[in-house]
Amino acid sequence: QKEVEQDPGPLSVPEGAIVSLNCTYSNSAFQYFMWYRQYSRKGPELLMYTYSSGNKEDGRFTAQVDKSSKYISLFIRDSQPSDSATYLCAMSAENQFYFGTGTSLTVIP
Amino acid sequence: NAGVTQTPKFRILKIGQSMTLQCAQDMNHNYMYWYRQDPGMGLKLIYYSVGAGITDKGEVPNGYNVSRSTTEDFPLRLELAAPSQTSVYFCASGYRLSSSYEQYFGPGTRLTVT
Numbered sequence: 001q002k003e004v005e006q007d008p009g010p011l012s013v014p015e016g017a018i019v020s021l022n023c024t025y026s027n028s029a030f031q032y033f034m035w036y037r038q039y040s041r042k043g044p045e046l047l048m049y050t051y052s053s054g055n056k057e058d059g060r061f062t063a064q065v066d067k068s069s070k071y072i073s074l075f076i077r078d079s080q081p082s083d084s085a086t087y088l089c090a091m092s093a094e095n096q097f098y099f100g101t102g103t104s105l106t107v108i109p
Numbered sequence: 110n111a112g113v114t115q116t117p118k119f120r121i122l123k124i125g126q127s128m129t130l131q132c133a134q135d136m137n138h139n140y141m142y143w144y145r146q147d148p149g150m151g152l153k154l155i156y157y158s159v160g161a162g163i164t165d166k167g168e169v170p171n172g173y174n175v176s177r178s179t180t181e182d183f184p185l186r187l188e189l190a191a192p193s194q195t196s197v198y199f200c201a202s203g204y205r206l207s208s209s210y211e212q213y214f215g216p217g218t219r220l221t222v223t
Contacts, residue, residue: 008149032210043113043199043214044152051208088151092210095159096167097142099152 003027006089006100015109019076023089023100026070030091030098033065035074038086038102047087048074079107110135113215115200121221122190130185130218132200140203141183142167142212143175145196152199158183190222 006023013019021035032051036044048063050056050072056063062075072091076083084107089100116131134141139160144152144167154167158177172194174186183202187194197219203212 004151006151034210034212036214041217043201043216046211046213049209049211051210090152095140095157095165097152097154097212098168099144101149101151 003098004089004091004100007103008101010104010106012106012108013079015079015081015107017079017107019079019083019105019107021074021076021087021089021103021105023072023091024070025072025091025098027091027093027098028067028070029093032092033063033072034090034092035061035063036088036090036099038088040085044088079105081107081109083107112136113200113202113213115198115215115218117218118216119219121223122187124190124192124222126190127186127188128190130187130198130200130220132183132185132215133181134183134200134202134213135181136202136213137180138202138204138213139180140205140212141177142201142203143173143183143185144199144201145169145194146199146217147196155185155198187220192222194220195222196220 034049035047038044064073086102142157143155156175201212
């Protein structure tokens with residue numbers, strides 16, 4: 001069983017739509033949960049991080065962590081064409097990081 | 110600040126050759142990491158370091174070696190390159206506080222082993 005599972009998509013939405021991206025995980029020791037955005041042929045860029053359970057909001061982005069269900073989500077409101085990228089979830093316990101395979105998102109103008 | 114820099118950007122190696130991928134950061138971060146990214150496979154942690162002189166294995170360390178003699182530099186050594194090491198390699202640096210754990214990635218090195 002993989003440590004982190006992420007639906008690879010691809011996901012295609014019209015501009016202005018609400019996007020929901022999700023990951024599940026198996027290791028209950030994970031304490032730090034992160035979302036990265038990666039444009040083609042670039043390094044990942046940290047979008048948001050959450051420690052333990054709960055919600056965190058930053059502008060159009062909201063991250064949710066449900067440790068009881070081992071499930072994390074990223075919501076993007078009012079999606080823009082510039083949001084088109086691959087989104088990677090990541091989790092950490094001790095000093096080890098585990099990434100999902102990434103979800104490819106295209107926002108159509 | 111330049112952030113995290115990696116050299117070279119691209120490299121082609123023949124099977125059995127060796128090389129060192131360079132990584133440097135100017136943010137005074139204690140933590141540094143090496144990942145590889147294969148198509149459809151996500152990022153896999155190869156090695157990490159929590160400070161100068163301290164390194165440890167990640168999920169996929171076989172075929173690689175690292176050293177950390179300074180806070181700024183964290184080179185990755187490939188010995189006896191194999192086609193399975195064809196990948197994009199990312200270096201990252203970061204810091205850890207009680208409720209946050211952030212990483213910042215370099216632009217990557219694309220390596221092909223033929």
